[in-house]
Amino acid sequence: MNYWLMKTEPSTFSIEDLAKAPRRTTHWDGVRNYQARNMLRDEMAKGDRVFLYHSSCAVPGIVGIARIARAGYPDHTQFDPKSDHYDPASRREAPRWYMVDVTLERRFPREITLETLRTHARGALDGLLLLRAGNRLSILPVTESQWNFILSLA
DNA sequence: GCCAACGTTGGC
């Protein structure tokens, strides 16, 4: 079992939106970064656990937990000219972009803020990729010990 | 293959 952190901008898609989705499940489309693509396509497995992170908002932080409900499969929005995520260079025979399905599992009563996480940057969360300066990946692996420590903060 | 220009991310 692997652990991950997935970012979303709540103004676009928030944990409340996921809570309201049918079966609290959605496909996680729109990732257009090769490193993140490789994780979606090759590494994320059904049952993996995910921290949901709100970025680009007033109080960035981890807001809950989800589970991978379906492993990587082609992101259909890459073929849709009307989509913001349309990629005219991607071919159906060789899709460039992938997505997974995620199911909301738990919403934290209070989010674990980025500020809180930072206070442990030189301790239990040393090496957490989210805290690395300039990190821009929208999907990050989390170690089991990081996962357990962060959960203890919830 | 180099690298400058450009675009995006994301905290503040």
Next chain:
DNA sequence: GCCAACGTTGGC
């Protein structure tokens, strides 16, 4: 809105 970080693009 600013700006640092960093990925991508494209000319050479």
